[in-house]
Amino acid sequence: MLKDRKNFLYYLGVLTPIIFLILLILIFSSLHPRFLHPLNIFNVMRQISITGLIALGMTFVIIVRGIDLSVGSLIALCGLVGAVIAKGGLVERFSVGLDTELANPWYWALAGSVLIGLLAGTLNGVCITKLKVPAFVVTLGGLSAYRGTALIVSDGGPISGFNEAYRWIGQGKIGMVPIPVIIFLVFIVLCHIVLKYTVYGRYIYSVGGNPEAARLSGINIDLIITSTYIITGFFVGLSAFILSARLNSSEAVAGMGYELNVIAIVVVGGTSLFGGMGSILGTIIGAMLFGVLQNGLVLLNVSSYIQQIIIGIILVLAVTFDKFSKSARQV
Amino acid sequence: MEQPQYIVQMNNIYKSFNGVKALKDVSINLQKNEVVGIVGHNGAGKSTLIKILSGALHKDTGSILIENKQVEILDPKGARNMGIETIYQDLALAGNLDVASNFFLGNEKTKFFFLRNKFMEEESKRVLQELRISIKSYSVPVDFLSGGQRQAVAIGRAIYNKAKVLIMDEPTAALGIEETRMVGDLINQLKKQDVGIFLISHDIHDVFDFCDRIAIMKNGELVDICVSDEVTKDEVVSMIIKGTK
Numbered sequence: 001m002l003k004d005r006k007n008f009l010y011y012l013g014v015l016t017p018i019i020f021l022i023l024l025i026l027i028f029s030s031l032h033p034r035f036l037h038p039l040n041i042f043n044v045m046r047q048i049s050i051t052g053l054i055a056l057g058m059t060f061v062i063i064v065r066g067i068d069l070s071v072g073s074l075i076a077l078c079g080l081v082g083a084v085i086a087k088g089g090l091v092e093r094f095s096v097g098l099d100t101e102l103a104n105p106w107y108w109a110l111a112g113s114v115l116i117g118l119l120a121g122t123l124n125g126v127c128i129t130k131l132k133v134p135a136f137v138v139t140l141g142g143l144s145a146y147r148g149t150a151l152i153v154s155d156g157g158p159i160s161g162f163n164e165a166y167r168w169i170g171q172g173k174i175g176m177v178p179i180p181v182i183i184f185l186v187f188i189v190l191c192h193i194v195l196k197y198t199v200y201g202r203y204i205y206s207v208g209g210n211p212e213a214a215r216l217s218g219i220n221i222d223l224i225i226t227s228t229y230i231i232t233g234f235f236v237g238l239s240a241f242i243l244s245a246r247l248n249s250s251e252a253v254a255g256m257g258y259e260l261n262v263i264a265i266v267v268v269g270g271t272s273l274f275g276g277m278g279s280i281l282g283t284i285i286g287a288m289l290f291g292v293l294q295n296g297l298v299l300l301n302v303s304s305y306i307q308q309i310i311i312g313i314i315l316v317l318a319v320t321f322d323k324f325s326k327s328a329r330q331v
Numbered sequence: 332m333e334q335p336q337y338i339v340q341m342n343n344i345y346k347s348f349n350g351v352k353a354l355k356d357v358s359i360n361l362q363k364n365e366v367v368g369i370v371g372h373n374g375a376g377k378s379t380l381i382k383i384l385s386g387a388l389h390k391d392t393g394s395i396l397i398e399n400k401q402v403e404i405l406d407p408k409g410a411r412n413m414g415i416e417t418i419y420q421d422l423a424l425a426g427n428l429d430v431a432s433n434f435f436l437g438n439e440k441t442k443f444f445f446l447r448n449k450f451m452e453e454e455s456k457r458v459l460q461e462l463r464i465s466i467k468s469y470s471v472p473v474d475f476l477s478g479g480q481r482q483a484v485a486i487g488r489a490i491y492n493k494a495k496v497l498i499m500d501e502p503t504a505a506l507g508i509e510e511t512r513m514v515g516d517l518i519n520q521l522k523k524q525d526v527g528i529f530l531i532s533h534d535i536h537d538v539f540d541f542c543d544r545i546a547i548m549k550n551g552e553l554v555d556i557c558v559s560d561e562v563t564k565d566e567v568v569s570m571i572i573k574g575t576k
Contacts, residue, residue: 197446199439202428206436209427216423217437218408276427 014270016321017285021292028296035299042176048291049184050246051258052284053239055265056191057232059283062266063195063208064225065275066128066135070142071236071262074120075255076150078240082113083159083250086166106166106245113244114237120146121233125226143259150252160249170246180242187235192280204228209276264311265290268318290314337399338363338527339384339415339496344393346379353379354390355551361496361527366518368530368542368559371571376551377531381498384529385417386410398495414495416488418502423485426474430466431455433473434488459487462520464513479510486517490524497521497528503537515541535564549574 029035054071061068086109120142127138172179195201206214207224215221244250269286271278290311297307339361346354354376361367369377382388384395386407395402397413404410407417424433431448434455440447452469459466464483466476473481482502489497499518503511518528518541532538538545539559547554547570554570570576 197448198444199441199446202432202436202439202446205428206425206432209425213423213425214436216407216417216419218411219437276425 014282017268017270017282017289017318021285021289024289024292024296028292028299032296032299035296038176040295040299042178042181044288044291044295045181045184046178047295048287049178049180050239050243051261051265051290052184052287053187053235053242054232054258054262055269055283055287056187056280057228057235058262058266059191059269059271059278059280060195060204060228060231061135062263062271062273063204063275063278064228065208065211066225066228067139067263067273068124068142068229068232069136069139069259069263070120070124070146071232072255072258072260073143073146073150074117074233074236075240075243075258076250076252077120077146077153078113078116078237079244079250079254080150080153080159080252081116082109082237082241083162083244084153085109085112086162087159106163106169109166110169110238110241113241114234117233117235117237117240118230119233120236121230122226124233125229128229129222129225147252150254154250154252156252158249158251160247162245162248167245167248170242170244170248180246183238183242187238188280188284195280200224200227205276260315261290261311264315264318267322268314270322272322273319274322336363337361338397339529340394340396340399341380341384342394342396344380344383344395345391346383346388347391353551354383357393357548357551357553359546359553359556361529363525363527364522365544366522366528366530366542367556368532368538368545369548370532370535370538370545370567371548371554374550375548375571377548378500379551380548381417381500381529381531384410384496385415385498411492414493415498416492416494416496417498417500418482418485418489419500423488424473424481427472429471430459430469430473430476430484433484434458434491436488438492454491455484455487458491459483462487462490462517464517477510478506479513482506482510482514483517486514486521490521490526494526497526498531499528500531501533502530503532503534511537535568538567539564547571 034040058068058071085104086106088104124138124142127133128135169179174182195204203214203219203224206217206219207221211221240255243254265286266278266283267273267286268289269278269282269284271282293310294307337360341360342358344354344357345352357376357380359367359380369381371377379388383390384404386404386409395404402413404413425436428436431452435451440451456469462483464480464487466480468475473484476484486497502514506514518530521528530538530542542559544556545559545562545567546556547567549571552574554574555576557567
């Protein structure tokens with residue numbers, strides 16, 4: 001009987017975000033007739049694809065009991081490096097200024113942006129595993145340091161005005177589907193498969209569930225933990241590029257506070273901050289939940305200040321729930 | 332007289348930590364189909380001895396022979412490759428994973444990088460059924476299982492990895508009476524399968540119930556090794572306390 005109750009709580013923890021999402025959709029669609037219009041749905045999808053991509057990586061990080069607070073600042077740095085490369089490199093950047101005739105094609109900018117993300121992710125991971133400094137502290141340091149680096153790279157001002165091919169990544173569509181959404185969907189499938197069906201995914205869960213057991217089973221837990229930060233760095237680089245393409249501009253204040261949104265998405269999606277539990281599908285639900293909430297509140301003309309309050313409250317509620325379902329798992 | 336088949340021989344093992352002698356000239360051996368209990372107070376050196384065998388610590392001097400071949404055990408992985416499996420009370424399993432995932436942790440069966448979940452579940456079921464362990468659900472996280480069942484999963488895993496030597500560190504410390512009996516049954520079954528077992532325990536009753544021989548340690552020295560049928564519990568307890576025969 002007690003076990004049934006525990007199982008019930010356990011599954012309630014899994015199902016709550018879905019129920020909440022459906023409820024929100026019902027409420028907003030009844031309050032606003034255009035909410036369920038396909039254009040608006042794709043709009044929501046496009047909005048969530050930037051934070052959603054990073055949330056995919058953050059899911060790996062949080063499952064291994066980590067946290068990455070540096071993603072917001074890293075967006076700015078990666079986006080700026082991409083923009084600088086697109087503008088033809090550092091030297092040209094400071095001499096040529098705004099020039100739509102670009103020196104380098106978009107994929108070089110993308111590669112640069114992703115490379116910086118990978119490097120920063122590696123740096124985060126190595127500091128956490130080799131220096132044994134808590135992830136919270138390392139990435140809090142990153143939050144400050146990467147933003148500072150971004151400010152240096154930008155020299156204070158935005159870098160804007162990219163060519164058509166560059167902007168297409170952020171603004172273009174195939175049929176009705178925005179390009180960022182397509183990229184997001186591809187990586188959703190990829191991450192889901194990796195996490196659920198590969199040895200690497202199994203190691204992620206085992207390190208999150210019991211690092212000591214994983215180590216005794218011959219798993220290199222430092223390598224696994226570091227890899228999750230590298231994955232997150234990759235997604236930050238990718239979405240920083242998409243963001244700058246969509247806004248046709250990169251600036252040092254881009255991505256301010258994104259770390260909170262991303263972590264909120266992952267946690268609301270049922271990934272436990274205590275580690276060992278979580279899924280890509282949950283993260284998608286979490287991303288949709290925040291996307292729908294934001295979009296619905298905008299349609300209903302609710303102030304964005306109030307939206308921030310609501311995000312904060314939902315985050316705390318989700319972690320409270322997480323604690324319940326965690327205690328339900330303890331026999 | 333038949334020559335006993337030693338599966339493990341640890342000879343004249345010395346180990347000190349920063350000048351403190353943790354083990355002084357300890358020699359112990361283990362035969363196939365035998366359970367040797369190691370008893371003693373905290374700090375008597377039993378954990379140190381067993382950690383040297385499981386690869387978690389290195390000896391200072393002395394020799395270790397596995398199946399009459401001298402070996403150097405460098406790390407837990409090396410020990411495992413020699414057929415030495417250690418079962419810890421709490422550290423062995425990832426509570427968030429199901430039975431099969433734990434069973435094959437670090438040793439996953441794959442096909443083109445993909446996990447063969449079905450195959451692994453069937454294999455773990457087969458092994459556990461052979462050990463006559465019934466587990467209600469194989470799909471729930473092992474946190475949902477009882478302490479005894481978790482212990483059984485850990486033991487099953489060691490068996491599947493073809494353990495020749497099983498080191499059990501306080502296997503019954505957190506278990507109830509019924510579950511302790513279950514682990515006892517398991518130990519008896521394993522004995523019949525050519526496995527040698529070192530059992531570390533605080534519980535003198537367990538030791539007498541499960542073990543063929545009992546090694547008593549105090550202050551890093553081996554006091555005596557006796558055949559459990561030939562001594563009384565009081566004699567063993569007295570040796571643990573006094574440190575003399």
